[in-house]
Amino acid sequence: MDAKDVCVEIENDAFYSKFLDENIKPLTGETISVTDQVTKLALGIEKLGKTLEKQVLAKHNDLLTQASHITDLETTLASVQNQVQNLLKGAEKLQDRIHIPYFALENQTIMLERVQTTCNLLRHSTKIIALWNKLINVGDHPAKEAIILFELDELIGDYDFAGIVLLEEVLKEVESRRKELLTNSIAALQSSLLNGDKTKLLQCFKVFHNLQCTEEQIRNTVQNILNELQRDIATSLNVQMVSIEVKKSSSGRVAPGKANIMNAQDFKMKLWDNIEKLFKIEIYNGCAKVIMLQNAINELHAIGNFRNITKNFWSNLLQIFSTELEKSPQNVNQSMEIDYPKLLKCFNDLLSKLKYKDLEMNRSSMMKWENSFLSKSLGKLLEPVRTMWHLSQVPSMDQIDNAIRVIAEALSISLGDKQLSISLANSVAKSIKQMNMEAEQRLSMDSDVAQIIESPTSSQQKNADLCNSLYYFSSQIKRVLVNMNTMLPAESIQIVQNSLKDITSMPVLQLFAESIKNSLYIILMTMHDEPDLVRADDPMGKTLSCSPYMKELQQFVSRCKDIYLSMFQEKSALNECCLNIAIACIERFIQHVCNTRPLSKFGRIKLQIDCKHLEVALSPLVNDVSELGDHYRQLKALHLILEKTPQEIAKSQSEGACLPYSLVMMFLFSHAGPQLLAPHTCAGWNIQKLMQWLDTHKNEKERLEFVAGALQRYQNHVRQNQIATYDEVYPVLIQLLEEGRKHLKK
Template sequence: MDAKDVCVEIENDDFYSKFLDESVKPLINENISVTEQVTKLALGIEKLGKSLEKQVLAKHNDLLTQASHFSDLETTLESVQSQVQSLLRGAEKLKDRVHTPYYALENQTRMLERVQTTCNLLRHSSKILALWNKLEGVKDNPAKEAIILFELNELTGDYDFDGIELLQEVLREVQHRRKELLANSTEALQTSLLNGDKTKLLQCFKVFHNLQCTDEQIKNTVQSILNDLKKEIATALNVQMVSIEVKKSSSGRMAPGKANIMNAQDFKIKLWDNIEKLFKVEIYNSCTKVIMLQNVINELHAIGNFRNIAKNFWSNLLVTFANELERSPLNVSQSIEIDFPKLLKCFNDLLSRLKCKDLEMNRSSLTKWENSFLSKSLGKLLEPVRSMWHLSQVPNMDQIDNAIRVIAEALSISLGDKQLSISLANSVAKSIKQMNMEAEQRLSMDSDVAQIIESPTSSQQKNADLCNSLYYFSSQIKRVLVNMNSMLPPESIQIVQNSLKDISSMPILQLFAESIKNSLYIILMTMHDESDLVKADDPSGKTLSCSPYMKELQQFVSRCKDIYLSMFQEKPALNECCMNISVACVERFMLHVCNVRPLSKYGRVKLQIDCKHLETALSPLVSDMTELGDHYRQLKALNLILEKTPQEIAKSQSEGASLPYSLVMMFLFSHAGPQLLAPHTCAGWNIQKLVQWLDTHKNERERLEFVAGALQRYQNHVRQNQITTYDEVYPVLVQLLEDGRKSLKK
């Protein structure tokens, strides 16, 4: 049987396989007796032995070759082992040759080091003794004594002088002298700060500088000042001590039944007395000490982080004050919130007294109380505004005056602090916005809100009253700003003024203005129905009156001003509204005058009279017509061209008349014959359609082209009908058209 087959047979046999498992101990099969098991094991061993013999016989040459190789390997290993032993002996000899000089060099180096140390000790001892002798001669000069003591301290710190009896007493005395000098200088520092003796303070810091302990002394001094100040702040804000003082001061003068009420007020007064005294005395004195420290250090030109002593102290002071305030009882914190401007005034007054450019108010640590104060201030500002609006009623003057008083108080309590003033100005702006919003919500926008036929309706009267209330509110605030102009920051004034820009009667007045203008347009439209404008009579020597439509216009304007516009008290808005109506009336009047067809000489004289009466008609709206500017000049120019010939009109235009070329050309068509049709007649429009077109086409170039179309049509008509001569006005119109186009290119 092949060896491989024997192995497979043993591995697959249940009995033999148990002996192949290395991790588990084979168990004797209870079904087979011990004798049978031994016999089977012997049989298996025999099979394996025969298999091994077969393999040995089959591979005997290879086995012999390997056995010879083992002999060669043993020989080689023996040779290597002898060489290794030889190498170890050589390394041992080399170690002895290296170690011997190394140990000798090490001993010599140690000896040299000890010699050098000894020399240094001797040299330092010599210097110490020399400086000690020198120290004896400078007892009356602390600055020089400090220099010598610092050098001695540096020398003694480099080496250990224990055991040198010659120096022991000297070193002890040096340490004693240094401590004594430092203690005396520290005491002198405190005394100098208390007395404000800058010269003595300078000497102290020279000692500290020479002892190289300036930084430590400054930190200790400033921290000591800050700790003392912290106690003073805590005492000033101590509600129990304040209450005791209040009771002591009030025990003999108040009735028992009123004690609580009076004590609350007295407590507030006493608390602020303590705070004001704290700033005027304790904090001021502490700050002056630190500033003196800063100035002395600056004079010494000390190197280090000594340029921000006062600035850092001030920052720590603010934080300390805020922390103590945070730990104070609720009623103290509430008093600070209510009267926060007083606290800011204490800080600002303190800074003014100190006059130190390095100190500035950093209110970040006081943000909590400032925000609370601003929140309450905003509530106080909004409360009278909201309370005056009940249902749909219009607020009365007393209610508005109350709101103005609150606003004036809010602006006045911020005087002296720019940032607080700006914050309160923003709160005032919010109250103004609230006032305007409340009024806008109550304005009526019914269909009859702009009627000008009957007497003012209740809606119109209510709108006018609302506008007048807003105007009174706005004007009173402006008066307050004028009175405080020199005290309030420009930024605060600008914030409040900007919030007032939205308050105006103009939106409601504009509704009336549109209604009035529309009625005026209708009245002016009747100009074309006046029979006097086409009369062939000679006007010379006759006394003529204005046209009926002008009389109607005059009555209408006067009525509107007296009945409707007079309800409003805001003069700036009212003047703007009246100016708007007047300008529109003048524009529309000139447009109609220049487009009346036909127009006789008699009619031109009538229109001249109407021009003059238009000024009278508009006088209720505009007391001085010159305020209309270009429109007034154009009205005067129109009055003049009514009596001129076309040639004279063209000449005046070339000389710089104020009327637009398009308007003058439209007027000149009234001097032409029936063949030269007016522009709107050529277009097949009536006068109403012409006015609509001109309202939407105010550009002078478009209007000139509109007139040019009528001239081109007339020219085509002449050519088609072979008419030998043009209308005498035609050349004038052509020249004006050319001049008008040139003027647009300039």
């Protein structure tokens, strides 16, 4: 059997495989007997033995070769071992040759170091004694004494002089003199800060600088001031101490039944007295000391860079104040929230009194109380607005005055603090927005709010009353802003003014304006039905009056102003509305006049009279018609062209007349014969359709092309019918068309 097969057989055998495990355990648990086990093991050993014999016989040449190689290897290893032994012996000899001189050199170095140390000790001792003698004779010059003591400290710190009897007393005296000088300088620093003695303060810092302890002394001094202020702040905010002082001051004068109210009032007054005193005395004195300290150090450039002493102190002071206020009882915190502007005023007055550029109010430390104050202020501002609308549909003047008073108080509270003023101005703007929103929600938008036939309806009267209330509210706030103009920041005024821009009567007035304009358009439309415009008789020597439609227009405008527009009190909005109506009326009048056909000489004179009476008709709306600017000048220009020939009109137009070329050309069609049809007649429109088109096509180029179309049609008509001559107005129209197009290109 092959050796490999024997190995596989043993590995796979259940009995033999147990002997292959590294952790061999007794086989006492086997079911076969011990004798059988021994027999089976002997059989297995015998198989392995035979297999090994076969392997040895098969590989005997290789085994012999390997055995001879092992002998050679052992010989080589023995040789190497001898060489290693020789190398170790040589290394030991080399070590001895190196160590002996090294140890000798080391001993000499130690001796030299000790000699050098001894020399340095002697040298330092000599300098220490010399400086000590100099220190004894320095006299009353702390700065010089500090320099000598610092040099002595440097020398003494370099070596250990213990055991040198000569220096024992000197070292003790040096340490004593240094402590005494430092103690005296610290005391002098405190007294100079207290008395404001800048000269003495400078001397103290020269001493500290010479002793190399400037930073430490600055830190300790500032910290001591902060600690004292922290105690003062805690004492001022101590509710128990305040209550005791209140009871002492109010004993024997509080009436029965009013003790709680009076105690609360007295407590509040005493608390704020303590806080104001704290800022005026303790905090001011502490800040003044630090500023004096900063100024003194800034003068002594040589002692180092300490530019942020005051700034850091102020930041720490604000944090301490905030922390102590946070720890104070609820009633103290409530007083701070309610009267937060007083607290800001204390800070601002303090900064104003100190007049130091690096100090400014960091509001982040006071943000809790500021936010609470602003929240309550907003509630106070919104309350009267909500109340007045809750009680009635239209607020009374007294209710509005109450809201104005609250707004004025809110703005005046912030005087002296720009940021608080801006924050309160934003709150005021919210109350104004609330007022406007409440009014808008109550404005009636029923179908009858713009009627101008009957007397004003209840809805129209209510709308007018709402607009007048808003106008009164807005005008009173503007008056408050004018009174406070020099005291309030420009940003606060701008915020409030911007919030007032949305308050106007124009939306409601615009409804009336549209109704009035539509009625005026209807009245002006009847111009074309007037028989006088086509009368053939000569008007010379006759006394003529305005047309009936113009009389109706005058009565209508006067009635609308007296009955409907007079309900509104906002003059600026009312004037704007009236100007809008007047301008629309003039524009429509000019358009109708320019498109009236046929038109006789009598009719032109009649229209001239109507032009003059239109100014009278619009006088209830506009005191001075000349305020209408270009529209007034166009009305005057229309009055002039009514009496001119087409050639004269063309000449005046080329010289710079006020009327647009398109309207002048439309007017000239009234001078032409029946063959030269008006532009709207060519389009198949009636006069009403023409007015609608003019309203939606205000561009002069479009209007000129509209007229040009009628001229082109007339030209085609002449050619097709082989008419010998053109209408005498036609060349004038062509000339004006060319000039109008050139005018547009400029």
